[in-house]
Amino acid sequence: MSTETTHVHADGAAHGEHEGMTKKRIMKVLYILLGITAFEFFIALVVAPHFPGAHWINPIYIVLTLLKAFYIVAYFMHLKFEKLDMALAIIVPILFIIGLILVLTNESHYWIDLRL
């Protein structure tokens, strides 16, 4: 029974690696990352100068940054191919950062009133 389990386990691991690590897929992720970065430059150098003081540009940058972060963590760091329990152990604590962002950005609006 134990040999059987080992066999199944090894099979699963090999499958996971194969899924994550082909050269073709690595190159695909590279092109996606370069494409997103190029798009960011396009916005910063071509689009943004036409809209001085626009508030919708920064959210675009942040979404694109999170998208890049997803591709790096999921594919380069292989987290997409780890067990779900493993992925959650890393991702759930990261959510606490959102709390700090909300608290401090909210607080900073009071600071600016104190300064002016």
Add this chain to the structure above:
Amino acid sequence: MSTAVAQPVDEVKSTPWSGGRSPFDVEYGKLMMWFFLLSDAFTFSTLLISYGALRFSAPTWPAPSLVFQSFPGLIEHGAPLVFVGLMTLILILSSVTMVLAVEAGHRNSKKEVLTWMLLTIVGGLMFLSCQALEWNHLHSEGFWWGHVPTVEVMKEFFRGNPSVSQMTMTSHQFANLFFTITGFHGFHVFSGVIINIIITINVLIGTYQKRGSYLMIEKVGLYWHFVDLVWVFVFTFFYLV
């Protein structure tokens, strides 16, 4: 009556969380690297979020496209984001060579692992050199921890017409945050290069060949990709936003 109900209460469970093996199916060292990176992610977030809070609360801020518009040694003015674009490209490419080293490790191909690891180290050193040029350029303009350029120079970095006291205050904040955060990131890159060199020497002398597994490449790979990941955020929040 009750003897018929011989329920297997003490049947050995075999779920991932029943003990006896890693529920995550990940080798110990790799799991610990993940948890270290998690703690490092918190450190970088506090730095970047403090930066965000200070910048949100500032009435004015040096415009990135005006501060970062030189390509040190080639173009003095009018090339916004070009140099940092090169730095980003170098780091993304060195991340790719690292994944390729991991991929070669899965096939136990010592020669390929060696090639890709060496390219990764070269990428890291190129990034550090660029960082040094960038720092040197800002330093030559007058920025440093606790130091800002003269008012005439500083004026060129601001849009609109903020007061001198406002410019001085936010330039100080900008300088301190920029050098601290990119410095902390650069120190990570430096550590990564050192770790990569040690691991490459181990590949060269056949440590992992003997061990029969190149898992160590995966572990340093995780660290290296994390450095790339942090740069993605530093790049957005210092150079784009």
